[in-house]
Amino acid sequence: MKIEKVGVVGCGLMGSGIAEVAAKGGFDVVVREVNEEALEAGRSRIRKSMDRAVDKGKAKAEDRDAAWERIRFTTKVEDLADLDLVVEAIVEELEVKNELFQALDELCGPETVFASNTSSLTITDMAAATSRPERVVGLHFFNPVPVMKLVEVVRTIVTSDAVFDDVFAFARQLGKEPIAAKDNSGFVVNLLLVPYMLDAIRQLERGVATVEDIDTGMVLGCGYPMGPFTLCDFVGIDTLYRISEIMFEEYREERYAPPPLLRRIVAMGRYGRKSGKGFYDWSGEKPVALPV
Numbered sequence: 001m002k003i004e005k006v007g008v009v010g011c012g013l014m015g016s017g018i019a020e021v022a023a024k025g026g027f028d029v030v031v032r033e034v035n036e037e038a039l040e041a042g043r044s045r046i047r048k049s050m051d052r053a054v055d056k057g058k059a060k061a062e063d064r065d066a067a068w069e070r071i072r073f074t075t076k077v078e079d080l081a082d083l084d085l086v087v088e089a090i091v092e093e094l095e096v097k098n099e100l101f102q103a104l105d106e107l108c109g110p111e112t113v114f115a116s117n118t119s120s121l122t123i124t125d126m127a128a129a130t131s132r133p134e135r136v137v138g139l140h141f142f143n144p145v146p147v148m149k150l151v152e153v154v155r156t157i158v159t160s161d162a163v164f165d166d167v168f169a170f171a172r173q174l175g176k177e178p179i180a181a182k183d184n185s186g187f188v189v190n191l192l193l194v195p196y197m198l199d200a201i202r203q204l205e206r207g208v209a210t211v212e213d214i215d216t217g218m219v220l221g222c223g224y225p226m227g228p229f230t231l232c233d234f235v236g237i238d239t240l241y242r243i244s245e246i247m248f249e250e251y252r253e254e255r256y257a258p259p260p261l262l263r264r265i266v267a268m269g270r271y272g273r274k275s276g277k278g279f280y281d282w283s284g285e286k287p288v289a290l291p292v
Contacts, residue, residue, distance in 0.1 A: 007086040011042025015089035017145025098129040115139035185250035200228035233272035
């Protein structure tokens with residue numbers, strides 16, 4: 001099957017990025033949000049990102065304009081009926097995702113492929129909620145989507161070879177570097193990355209070193225672009241907490257269990273850069289580590 005028309009459900013940080021790269025890749029895109037307010041926020045986010053690329057000389061104005069014309073925005077799920085591929089990028093709750101896929105299953109033609117941008121839930125649990133499990137895959141992008149090159153393409157035990165190959169090729173057409181992943185919670189990257197971040201929090205709890213010194217140690221000692229606590233703030237403390245809960249429930253291994261300090265920081269509303277405070281205070285010119 002040739003993928004030409006793409007739907008993106010959810011126009012937050014991830015959904016807007018997916019819609020942008022799909023339009024830039026030459027695909028006709030339908031973006032759906034639950035209400036006009038969320039839709040307008042997503043529309044504005046995509047336009048600002050495209051304009052920024054032009055201002056920085058990374059894109060031509062005419063290419064931006066052509067890509068923008070390929071995107072259609074809607075609040076009606078019915079507008080997703082006549083598409084080749086639908087990618088969901090909504091909240092990380094299995095029940096909500098399954099409700100969406102069940103609605104799409106009744107709405108879309110039998111050839112439509114469903115993909116999830118989940119970072120921690122298993123694709124099989126979503127595929128099982130549809131009548132086309134062989135046409136359901138994982139398509140996990142990384143934030144910020146227009147910049148990050150990696151895409152994890154995830155196949156379940158029933159995903160057809162043809163569907164997997166088509167979606168893998170689609171990711172390449174977006175200018176991404178796809179890798180094949182087995183359908184396990186966390187796939188490849190989060191399976192390895194989440195325990196690293198959680199272990200850094202545990203060492204902080206144990207008084208091994210300060211937030212700043214642990215971050216500096218990993219940057220200068222290992223050559224990482226940022227330390228684990230800076231990374232936590234970029235990912236989102238609440239997001240990390242939710243992912244760790246899902247992965248711990250899947251594997252029942254201590255390394256995936258959220259440390260008590262992580263839960264306390266979430267309870268205080270310190271979600272990272274998006275809220276202005278996490279392990280660091282991001283309100284000034286330079287981040288300042290906060291007491292924990």
